[in-house]
Amino acid sequence: MDPILRVTGTALPLDRSDVDTDQIIPAEWLKQVERSGFGRGLFSAWRADPDFVLNRPEHAQATILVAGPNFGTGSSREHAVWALMDHGFRAVVSPRFGDIFRNNCTKVGLVPAQVEAGEGAALLAAVQSDPALEVTVDVDRRVVLAPGAGIEAPFPLDDFTRWRLLEGLDDIGLTLRHLDAIAAYESGRPAWMPALSAPAGGAG
Amino acid sequence: MGTNEAMTLSEKVWERHVVRRAQGEPDLIFIDLHLVHEVTFDGLRLSGRSVRHPELTLATMDHNVPTTDLSQPVADPVSRRQMDALEANCLQFGIALYPMGHRNQGIVHVIGPQLGLTQPGMTIVCGDSHTSTHGAFGALAFGIGTSEVEHVLATQALPQSHPGTMAVTVDGQLPAGVTAKDVILAIIGTIGTGGGIGSVIEYRGSAIRSLSMEGRMTVCNMSIEAGARAGLVAPDDTTFSFLEGRPHAPKAKAWERALDDWRSLPSDPGAAFDKEVVLDAARLRPHVSWGTNPSQVVAIDGEVPDPEQFLDPSQRDAARRALSYMGLHAGTPIRDITVDTVFIGSCTNSRLEDLRAAAAVIQGRRVRPGVRAMVVPGSMEVKAQAEHEGLDRAFTGAGFEWREAGCSMCLAMNPDKLSPGERCASTSNRNFEGRQGPGGRTHLVSPAVAAATAVAGRFATPQELD
Numbered sequence A: 001m002d003p004i005l006r007v008t009g010t011a012l013p014l015d016r017s018d019v020d021t022d023q024i025i026p027a028e029w030l031k032q033v034e035r036s037g038f039g040r041g042l043f044s045a046w047r048a049d050p051d052f053v054l055n056r057p058e059h060a061q062a063t064i065l066v067a068g069p070n071f072g073t074g075s076s077r078e079h080a081v082w083a084l085m086d087h088g089f090r091a092v093v094s095p096r097f098g099d100i101f102r103n104n105c106t107k108v109g110l111v112p113a114q115v116e117a118g119e120g121a122a123l124l125a126a127v128q129s130d131p132a133l134e135v136t137v138d139v140d141r142r143v144v145l146a147p148g149a150g151i152e153a154p155f156p157l158d159d160f161t162r163w164r165l166l167e168g169l170d171d172i173g174l175t176l177r178h179l180d181a182i183a184a185y186e187s188g189r190p191a192w193m194p195a196l197s198a199p200a201g202g203a204g
Numbered sequence B: 001m002g003t004n005e006a007m008t009l010s011e012k013v014w015e016r017h018v019v020r021r022a023q024g025e026p027d028l029i030f031i032d033l034h035l036v037h038e039v040t041f042d043g044l045r046l047s048g049r050s051v052r053h054p055e056l057t058l059a060t061m062d063h064n065v066p067t068t069d070l071s072q073p074v075a076d077p078v079s080r081r082q083m084d085a086l087e088a089n090c091l092q093f094g095i096a097l098y099p100m101g102h103r104n105q106g107i108v109h110v111i112g113p114q115l116g117l118t119q120p121g122m123t124i125v126c127g128d129s130h131t132s133t134h135g136a137f138g139a140l141a142f143g144i145g146t147s148e149v150e151h152v153l154a155t156q157a158l159p160q161s162h163p164g165t166m167a168v169t170v171d172g173q174l175p176a177g178v179t180a181k182d183v184i185l186a187i188i189g190t191i192g193t194g195g196g197i198g199s200v201i202e203y204r205g206s207a208i209r210s211l212s213m214e215g216r217m218t219v220c221n222m223s224i225e226a227g228a229r230a231g232l233v234a235p236d237d238t239t240f241s242f243l244e245g246r247p248h249a250p251k252a253k254a255w256e257r258a259l260d261d262w263r264s265l266p267s268d269p270g271a272a273f274d275k276e277v278v279l280d281a282a283r284l285r286p287h288v289s290w291g292t293n294p295s296q297v298v299a300i301d302g303e304v305p306d307p308e309q310f311l312d313p314s315q316r317d318a319a320r321r322a323l324s325y326m327g328l329h330a331g332t333p334i335r336d337i338t339v340d341t342v343f344i345g346s347c348t349n350s351r352l353e354d355l356r357a358a359a360a361v362i363q364g365r366r367v368r369p370g371v372r373a374m375v376v377p378g379s380m381e382v383k384a385q386a387e388h389e390g391l392d393r394a395f396t397g398a399g400f401e402w403r404e405a406g407c408s409m410c411l412a413m414n415p416d417k418l419s420p421g422e423r424c425a426s427t428s429n430r431n432f433e434g435r436q437g438p439g440g441r442t443h444l445v446s447p448a449v450a451a452a453t454a455v456a457g458r459f460a461t462p463q464e465l466d
Helices: A027-031 A079-087 A099-108 A117-129 A159-167 A171-176 A179-187 B009-016 B077-093 B108-114 B129-137 B146-155 B180-191 B213-226 B237-243 B252-262 B313-326 B352-362 B380-388 B391-398 B447-456
Strands: A006-009 A011-014 A064-067 A091-094 A111-114 A135-138 A143-146 A151-154 B018-020 B027-030 B033-036 B057-060 B096-098 B123-126 B140-143 B157-160 B164-171 B199-204 B230-232 B275-280 B287-289 B297-299 B341-344 B372-375 B423-426 B441-444
Touching: A011 A117, A027 A079, A027 B077, A064 A117, A064 A135, A079 A099, A091 A117, A091 A135, A099 A111, A099 A159, A099 B146, A117 A143, A117 A151, A171 B146, A171 B157, A179 B018, A179 B027, B009 B018, B009 B140, B009 B199, B009 B230, B033 B108, B033 B146, B057 B108, B077 B096, B108 B123, B108 B129, B108 B213, B108 B380, B123 B129, B123 B146, B129 B140, B129 B213, B129 B230, B129 B237, B140 B230, B146 B157, B164 B180, B180 B213, B180 B275, B180 B287, B180 B297, B199 B213, B213 B230, B213 B237, B213 B352, B237 B252, B341 B352, B341 B447, B352 B380, B352 B391, B352 B447, B380 B391, B423 B447
Parallel strands: A011 A064, A064 A091, A091 A111, B033 B057, B033 B123, B057 B096, B123 B140, B164 B199, B164 B275, B199 B230, B341 B372, B341 B423, B423 B441
Antiparallel strands: A006 A135, A135 A143, A143 A151, B018 B027, B027 B157, B287 B297, B287 B441
């Protein structure tokens, strides 16, 4: 993943609550074995409506998605994050995210900025009234800024995740640094815990 | 947190699995069991890494598999490629796989418990949000994304931020006809789709205790629909008698040791939860969802709500859009809504108990002409047991289709899907727009209500059938 200090650009206002990951990327798209090209599936059912906000030319260059509360609930499909990024989004702002979606975001490098409900609503309204409004999601300072609308909204991001995003670190690599601790833990596991056998070519 | 403090069940399971704890970092948690299926194990990208514990990993095929004639090749080439990729990966990395057609194949959340792999006090993950199902055994079980799937394959551990704790207590006796599905729909209706975000829910109270393991799995399964990171129920004698003798359950002396261990898991008296919600079981009714998220539910005796009655503007707007999508009008009695299709299946309600409950309703009755009704057992084992009991004949005799095991119409990744505008009473877990097929309209119900609705052609309880 690429390091991210901050994301600056215009924003797309998605004035809906409870946008589940089935809406972000419908299940039909999950059969693909490759990880690329999911942008075409992004909100594909809603995009059939020519008035849907994603179809509007004034938001074509947006890199920040601003949504209502409970964004990314439902299915654990990481494809939702891939679709948003493939379309060009680098940050999502919402008053509340589904936990798995939020987790998936930070693994791949999409910044999830969870702001207070009032500030989220204010940003949504500001972006709706001025599509050219410049918005910054600052990972370093943990704040969403829209100076043109007088908005400065802090968001929580734990130190570890912030550091990983700033440095662009793969966290599998970070965990592999702790193989000694994992091995020590493994040696203490009760013997009665279940394990499978797998003869070549099929399950035991 | 010190070990001398009163702890909740989820905190105990968490603390037992901490591999490494450091200030300012998420805990590194050991994973006891990793379940994989074709959608999140399509192309293992381990950058040359190996699978650390193939013996703690189990694969099956459930999302894409057709549920019709299994002797035929999979017609959808994209699905087939994904299933082939899973098979090749499992072979390469030495992972046990129950593929399509195997007697142990089934929905991943049905086969884990069925094989006795799901045990109290374990950590279980799967690239599927309904992994919370396994919490019914007092395991800490949660869904993960593809990156985390790779993380667990490579390290058998996951960095995780500490979850909050939430107690949902359902006390009292459930009225006749009110099932586990109604309990969880009522809970989600009460706390909302975001009510559990950041938390692990522990379901407590006499009404939860009185549920079978199947019922507890139904409740825990839908924890994610309330946004919860996981949901669990303290293990007790119901849990132990379900587990004893299953293929992967401990045997002989190991069983005794395991029992001693499991009995120490329930939340300590006085353990504090960050949030608490209490429901009165005696007041619960069979529930039906009317909208496009699982908190938009109402008792079957009720009516489609008026969006203008919602105080919260975002809920009001969501209700307006939901009614438009669902083709419903405020004030319509739920019992006046007719359906085109009835689906009994999914990781929420496809176990033997669910099929028995539905079969008891349709026995000697007929599916209303014009209604398409199908039963998709959760696993090949469930299917075999049901057929042994003659449930398949009860279903087919009434006009239901009797299918092979899989996720099927719960998420419409295989050929089983709704057409635009088609209205379905479904025992599954998500009524999202398009979930069961583009333009499809889903109403979530229990197996008993689904069966009665198939007979009546409109929403009904078994009690009101002739």
